[in-house]
Amino acid sequence: MKFVIFAAFLVFLTGLSKMHSGTYVGPPSDHFDGTLFYNPQPFPERHFFSFLWMRLTKDWAEWPEHVETIEGPKPPSRIVRGIRYSVINHASVLIQTPELNILTDPIWSERCSPFTWIGPKRVVNPGLRFEDLPPIDVVLISHNHYDSMDIPTLERLQDRFNPIFFTGLGNKDFLNYMGIQNVQELDWWDVVELKGSVLHFVPAVHFSGRGFFDRNHTLWGGFVVDSKAGRIYFSGDSGYSDLFKRIGAHFTDFTLAFLPIGAYEPREFMGPVHMNPSEAVKVHQEIHARKSVGVHFGTFHLTAEDIDAPKRDLREALDRAQIAHDKFVVPEFGAGYCEGC
16 A cells, blocks of 8 residues: 555656656657657557556565675776776676776666655665776766666766766757766767777667656667777667667677666566566677676566576576576676676
């Protein structure tokens, strides 16, 4: 009953807020109809009330209120060779190359929500203290959902580091409105040169929206970073589709891939927009990744599976595919790992 009351109140408040969350004006394309963005392989839309119905009628596994973790060591300010990474948790990853320090979908807030008092609350602390971050050059924002575009965290990053923020079409307007500057919008397959590296914005199967009136007004996607130390892929949130074969054919080889393995049950609801571990293993194979790293799990209780299911299901999927577990790893939050360092 408490959930129903809170959810109804959330609906009321969100409806009243009429959130200014960005829009895009431009010519139609194969993923933009002139007003809204869409996936090349359409799927039935799921809105808040269908999510609420699913939440009330499906069994959800219990999660602990809090899991004690040890914060990772302070990363080096810069590295001179290889690729170093720390999965902070959820989809927030610090990636360091000799050219750049990069953060993906950063969130240090307690909740991924428009409110500080209600909404999914983290069950583990960030794996790195914000104060221990090295100088951040680039922030990659895959889409505008609250767990990927966390405004309080972006404000802190701007105040401390003044990085370049890269995101999909339509999001610059909203970020500027919220006081975030130095934002560059990208369309799928756009390419940007950065201090000796090359950044690509690539397709994903997902959706956007921060309120009731802005569904798919802005673009979602993933990122590929071509650095001198290797090619890195951060997929962002995505359901599984044939687009990964296209990405694999276009780039042919990845040194590291960061792929989501959580928030996938129940499949009839989440399947179109969040891949499960078995599908993540297929993506690992189809993009020809030398090593993949699981992200987007074990932090916020967003869907029905239990907190340990992503790790367990990934191990089973790797065994079925006869892939060694060190080729697709589940990281310790905050730990520093190196490829070629």
